[in-house]
Amino acid sequence: IRLGQKMELTREYFRATIFHNFRRRLSRQECIDELKSLYGDEAPPYSTVKNWFNEFNRGRRSLNDEFCEVRPETDVVPENIDAVRELIMQNRHVTYREIQASLGIFPTSIHSILHEHLTVKKDCSRWIPHNLTIAQKRLVTIGAKKY
Structure with missing residues (x-):
């Protein structure tokens, strides 16, 4: 870095500084005070x-981000919408966890598929379409209570 040139402050740079302060046996507060003053x-x-500090206490020495599984751009695709529809048709009592286990998609995507694309809601632990009439919903609810 040339004189007068500003240094790019990256995550790794701050992690190295935190690690340095950890090795100097500074407290967390002393470390943050030093970072804020600088x-x-x-x-x-x-x-x-x-x-x-917690990571370093556990023995971590790498300053780089660990690899983590990248969430797909979106799980809300026609194939998954159709698959969720099929799961609901097979079992009206299917849960988010069962859908997630079966299809491997995230709960937020499942929520979007169920409520925005299939327009269903859970009533008496069964998925029913939103667009039923009030009388139809009552019949579904009464039928569910018989079991």
Whole structure:
């Protein structure tokens, strides 16, 4: 870095600084105070310092992000909508967890498919369409109570 040139403050840079302070046996608060005095508003929050101190206490020495499974752009695709519809038709009592286990899609996507695309809601632990008339919904509810 040339004189007068601003250094890019990356996550890894702050992690290295936190690790350095961890090795110096500074407390979390002393570390954050030092970071704030050096970097002002650009310093990471206390929660970040606390989390990294915890990681270092557990023996972590890598400053890089760990690989984590990337969530797909969207699970709400016609194939999944049809698959969820089929699961509901097979078993009106199917749960989010069962759908997730069967199709491997995230609960937020399941929610979107059920409520926005299939327009169903859970009533008496069964999925029923929103667009039933009130009389039809009562019949479904009465029928569910018989069991």
